[in-house]
Amino acid sequence: MQQTQYLYNENGIGVDFSTSKLLNNKLHLKAEILSSRLGFGNGVNALKQENFILGAQYHFLSDKNLQILAGVNTGLFLVDYESAVFNVLPNSSLMFSVEAGVHYKIPNSPVSASLTVGYNLINGNGVNIPGSLFPVFYKLGVFYPIENLFCKK
């Protein structure tokens, strides 16, 4: 769940991958798709836009329940203006952002959550980047291990 400062709520789904071979579970690789179409509280006329994100995060205190994380993301931003008159405007952009926050593993539960704040270093400028790509975002992620879904213990 992502809330952009002074803009939309954009929600979606993703995967977060870590293994003992990646710095002993300290390095996490992730992929996310977030869309304003899935956002809560956006008005009916909100722009329809998607964020396709790949990222890497480093988890400090990875053996603890409460971890501190910091990472970088890249990806693709797409927006649909829904009218041909706006074909003259940019509707896609490369994304690059930095993100930091905390990750909490709920004791005696497979579920964990993260709360982060991020900054899009590439954002709309009125010239060649879509104007609805805003800089500051806050993100809440809820995680459930895939092996718990597909593997019998």
Add this chain to the structure above:
Amino acid sequence: MKNFFIILLPAIFALASCNPTPEIDNASMLDGNQIYDASLAHPFDYLVSEYKNNPTETEKNTPVIICAHGYSASTFEWDELRTVANSNQTFLVSQVLLGGHGTDYVDFKAATWKNWQQSIKNEYQKLQDKGFKKIFLAGSSTGAPLIVEMVSSGYFEQFSVKPKGIFLIDPIVVSSNKTLTLVGLLGPVLGYTTTELETGEQGKWYVYRPQESLKQLMELINLTRKNLEKGIVLPAGTAMKIYKSKVDATADPVSAVMLYKGLKTNDGKNVDIEMIDSDIHVFTRLNGRNSVSAKDIKNQQDVFADMGSRMKN
């Protein structure tokens, strides 16, 4: 860890408590106490409610367009339309000076966006009271969300005469400079921002933008965006046209998309829109710019002609 807080806390306090004020050159800056917007000394040259105090029946049926300028600007922004109106004699131009503008830095710093808007409301009320029947509104840059807010808040419902039409020139709903979204965090530290003016713009725009007024701007455009997301319906009989430069380093062109999606005429139709092949913010104001191309002049003339034509019909 203790040392860390000993260093950090005074730094935070220092940042939070500083709110610098600019050095103002009174002789050359609108921000000072010597240069004022010309409409303050000569309202009869700028406001139709002043120079047509007792309108004839013919004048009451002549289109009047209330023109609202942008943030930190002045009535200068609409001088060229008044020149056109004086030349073709088919409509009258009422150039309002937004509240908190055209005087000095102190006034600008203290004014809210509702103060800015009040000047437009005052002129509309006066024109209505004097019996003008064909009132139009035009807003450039921040003048646009001020007018749109008058629609969304139902301001015109109290009047028997609704606006015949609304023109938005390079309206701002989203700033191109996205650091404006950080004004709440950085504003108290910076105190103000500085604008580079071209030679012909000196004394016509404020040079310094106090963080208090930048917050007001952010509040206004964020409110406008939210209202557009929910949908805004124009009063019955009110038409609208949006003109937007396709490249604009001040008012992000995505503003036009949000306005187009969020505004509907009273019978449920889309408003008119035209994306202009220009990279100038408020492309209808060419006076005072260092460089103006033939294309810029044509854009201005075409749009003024289109506005004039729409006011005739």
